[in-house]
Amino acid sequence: MNNKLITSGSLRNRLVLTLIGGGAILALLLFFAVRNYATQIAQQGQDNILRASITSILDAASIRDGVAEIDIPYASFSMLSTPSDDRVFYAIFHDNKFLSGYPNLSSGVVKDDLKTTFTSTNFQGQMVRAVTATRTLVGVDGRTLIRVTLAQTQDALSGTLDQISRNAALLGGGFFILATLLSFWATSATIGQLMRLTNSVARRGPQDLRAFEKPVPTEMLPLVKSLNSLMGRLDHSLSQSEDFIAEAAHRIRTPLATVRSYAEATLQRVDTIENRQAMRSMIRAIDESSRAASQLLDHAMITFRADHLERQDVDLVELVRDLVVRLTPIAEMKDLTFDLKHDNTVMCKGDPVLIQNAVRNLIDNALKYAPSESVVAIRIIARPKVQIVINDSGKGFLAEEIDLLTTRFKRGQNAEGTIGSGLGLTIARDVAVAHGGNLLLSNRIEGGACVTLSL
Template identity: 45%
Template sequence: MKPRGSIRRRLVLQLVGVEAILSVALFVVVRAVAQRAAEGTQDDILAASATSIADSLRTEGGQIRLELPYSALSMLGTLHEDRVFYRVEAQGGILTGYADLRPARAQAGRPGFSTYDYRGEDVRAVTVLRSLGAGTQQEVAVTVAQTRQGLEAISRKITATATAVGAGFFLLATALSLLAANHALAPIARRTEAVTRRGPSDLRPLSVAPPAELWPLARALNGFMARLRGSLARTEDFIAEAAHRVRTPLATVRAQAELVHRRLNDPDKRRAVREMIRAIDETSRSAGQMLDHAMVGFRSENMERRPVDLRDLVRETCNRLAPTADLREIVLRQDLPDAPVTVEGDPILLQAAFLNILDNAVKYGPHDSAVTVSVTDGAQVAITVRDRGPGFGGADLKALTGRYVRGESTAHVVGSGLGLTIAQAVA
């Protein structure tokens, strides 16, 4: 089963998506606030300039006089070569300034602002109203306008600054999101590592309390391991019990059949009993090897690795098969080195594999011959079995390791077709 997606990647992508939205929102907010502040500053300066001009107005003999103060226009500055325009209007006539400059709508005591195109340039204008005269009041409108090149330059700087702030926030938030995702998923990684370090037969429940979000998974995993532990125990007990229950009665039946065979004088009856003994042998061997195959499958999931001296393994297996070899007048020769030849493995599985291979050599070897077992230790450790049997005869070796598959020259020999299967499974 292949994994589908990654929780870490999904979490990081979701956090990065939220951070991207927040970064864009921060960019928009910073730019809008700074832009509004810049425009407000320009409006305040324009209003101060117009107010300064309006404050310099006076009446003499019923006539409105104006001495344009230098500071009124100089306060607007000359940054970015902005141009300044002004207009002073009283009683529907122009006192001074640009006659075509359009005033903004204003109220007494409250300046008015407007933005429009003037002489091919975008300008920001302010109009201030003043009433002059002791008796008859005369309303004077003072309008001051300035091009917006400086404001546009400030706007570009604001945009660059807001972009840098948004990008910096996004990068910092992304780095923090990666750290947060790794920290949030660390309990899963620790518990995965703890389970991975366990041996195949270690089915103890998880002892360290996980976070609340992982508690249902940990509880389900503990329950599964408890059920698996019980199932494996029942399987092991069943294999051991089945081996005893099957082999013992068959051995008893075979012994009784041999006694009957010795007492019979009728050739036909003796031949029938011999066939029965052969069938018992085949049944006994098939049942035994099926149980051995089940045992190999069971232990492969619960291997107990420990150092195994192959010399001891060969000696013990040869001793077990010595009676069978003697019946066929076959000599088992052992060519073993003086020094120990140690490998890491499950001794029961290794013995099951070697026992089946050596048993094949004894069964299929001709009478009055020899089987030589040697152990070599070098770049690779090997157990070699040499016999005078018929061999595989060009058969497909991969097919012969399948269950219940036997070669062409085995019809006269009792077997189940599981020997090589067991050896291959152990290998």
């Protein structure tokens, strides 16, 4: 599992960017909406005054003796006063003939309809808002049309708009800052849930395949559910395969014992040297298979017990001494002697069956690889931590494979010719890890292996 996972960007960044981007877009929309609305209202205000003014001018129009007279009321221009002193222009036409005012102001397009029209145009180098309105007068000679165009510059309006724009920008900016803060908060709250789940997954031990039961947000329920079902299936298939191995090992061991006894009996009967040699090889192979089977059983048992570790007080000294006593006959067959040294009492909390199994495997290894007439030294130390150290004076470990030896079915290259399943160190390591310790392999300077089991 050391291949690197490919990431498709960060969820947090994506969330933050989306929210901030959304906030920015909304703030801009707000700014333009407010400004646009204010512009409309301000323009409407100016238009209304222009309309009132032009209405009062048209009201003052009359026909006297066939001559158009317009007595522009003082108030009609007075109402056009603004704080910025906007310029005022006007033009009066009688039947499209210029009467007075600014002759160039005529909008150019002369419409016949009587509606009041507003336009924004350029006059004397300045933008002006112009209103054009008409009035039909009935005189003696018939109907005549008075048309008035009134225009005002927009200095005050643009001043107001600048102010409104500034305020709208402040509003939009404030909104954006608020949205940004909120998006950071929302993102960390959301991602926090994920992080919490991740942590609770990471905190679990290697063998812990229990289902998650803590409450999670609704949106994460499918994830946790599928995680739980995945772990359930994993747990199931693991225990199935363990069961299968145990079952298989058990089934193989019994017939192997039968085959071995037959082979031994046959060995007694054959005389030919080649045949005896063959029979011995056969028995040796049977031994190896049977040992592997029993170690597989042990391993399965240890895996099971490690999952459901029951700790009790264990007297390590007694445990190890007991093992030494039981293994002394085998040691004597190889002319090996044990050298057991220990602190007064070394107690630890653990599963005695597992610890015994682990230590027996380690001593077994020492007995197997130590040369004849040497000493296997066993030390039991209580402080600084509980350790069992087993030294032999065999070939030791090859430096380049020292890290790999505790994996399943891995045997040292210098172990050719020795019976072994490749599970002994694995079992010892699993037991140590299950108790929260570890297994340390090293070579002694004077030659031989040194195995330290920490609990």
